[in-house]
Amino acid sequence: MKKTKIFIGTALMxxxxxxxxxxxKAADEHNDIEEGYGIGDVATDFSLKNVDGxxxxxxDFDNAKGFLVIFTxxxxxxxxxxxxxxxxxxxxxxxxxVPVVAIxxxxxxxxxxxxxxxxxxxxxxxxxxFPYLFDEGQKIYPQYGATRTPHVFLLQKTAKGNVVxxxxxxxxxxxxxxxxxxxxxxxxxxxxxxxxxxxxxxxKAIGCGIR
Numbered sequence: 001m002k003k004t005k006i007f008i009g010t011a012l013m014x015x016x017x018x019x020x021x022x023x024x025k026a027a028d029e030h031n032d033i034e035e036g037y038g039i040g041d042v043a044t045d046f047s048l049k050n051v052d053g054x055x056x057x058x059x060d061f062d063n064a065k066g067f068l069v070i071f072t073x074x075x076x077x078x079x080x081x082x083x084x085x086x087x088x089x090x091x092x093x094x095x096x097x098v099p100v101v102a103i104x105x106x107x108x109x110x111x112x113x114x115x116x117x118x119x120x121x122x123x124x125x126x127x128x129x130f131p132y133l134f135d136e137g138q139k140i141y142p143q144y145g146a147t148r149t150p151h152v153f154l155l156q157k158t159a160k161g162n163v164v165x166x167x168x169x170x171x172x173x174x175x176x177x178x179x180x181x182x183x184x185x186x187x188x189x190x191x192x193x194x195x196x197x198x199x200x201x202x203x204k205a206i207g208c209g210i211r
Contacts (some may be wrong), residue, residue, distance in 0.1 A: 007206040020027075020105050035142070037145055039166075043153070043164055045058045045162070047159030050133055051132045051134065052122075056133055060098060060165075063097060064098065064157050065156070065193065066157050066165070066189070066192060067154075067157070068089060068093065068100045068101065068185065069144070070101070070102050070126045070153075071105050071153075072149050073111070073149045073208075074210075075106075075111050076207055077148045078208055079207060081174050082150050082174060084177070085171070086100060086102065086170070087129060087130075092186075093189055102133065103140060104119055104132065104134055105146060105209060106138075106149070147205065148205040148209060149210060150169075150205070151167075152168060154189060164190075166188035167202045168184060168200075168205050169183045169204060169205050174206055174207075184203050
C-alpha cells in the first residue's frame with residue numbers, strides 16, 4: 001500500500017512538472033510571436049522628426065509608388081554593415097518612385113549612441129540621401145512589428161493606402177555584400193513595380209534587437 005502511494009505521488013509530481021514545462025513552452029512561443037503588420041495590411045502614416053529638423057510623413061511623397069521603410073540605427077553592427085547597401089537601394093529605387101525612409105527606433109536612454117544628435121552626425125558622416133527619422137517615444141516601430149535593426153517593410157502606395165508587400169531582411173549576407181546570393185528587397189521591389197508576385201514575401205530580419 002505504501003509503495004502504491006509513493007508511485008501515485010511520483011506520477012502526480014511528474015505530471016505537474018510536465019504540465020508546467022508545457023506551459024512555459026507555450027508562453028515562450030507566445031512571446032516569440034511578432035505583433036504588427038502582416039502582408040496585405042495597410043500601414044498608417046506617421047509624422048516623425050528628420051535629422052534636418054523637419055517633420056516627415058509618407059503623405060509628403062506625392063509621386064511615390066511605394067516606400068522602403070527601414071528600421072535601423074547608429075550603433076548596431078548589423079545596421080552599420082548595411083548602411084552602404086541602404087544608400088544604394090535609395091539611389092536605385094527613388095528615381096523609380098520607391099524611396100527609402102529610415103527610422104531609428106531605439107530609446108536613447110538605453111542606447112546613448114542612438115541619440116538624435118548622434119543620428120545627425122551619422123547621417124552627415126555617411127551622406128544619407130534619405131530621411132533618417134527619430135521614433136520619439138517608440139510609438140511607430142511596435143505598430144509595424146519591427147524587432148531588429150535593420151528590419152525592412154516594403155509598402156505599395158494604392159488607392160486604399162500604403163499596403164505592406166514585403167517584410168524582413170535586405171539580403172542573405174550581412175557580412176559581405178559581394179557574397180550575397182539572394183537580394184530579397186531588390187527582388188521584392190522589382191516584382192512590385194512589374195506587377196508580379198513577390199516571392200518570398202517575408203524573411204527573417206537579422207540584426208540587433210530594438211531597445
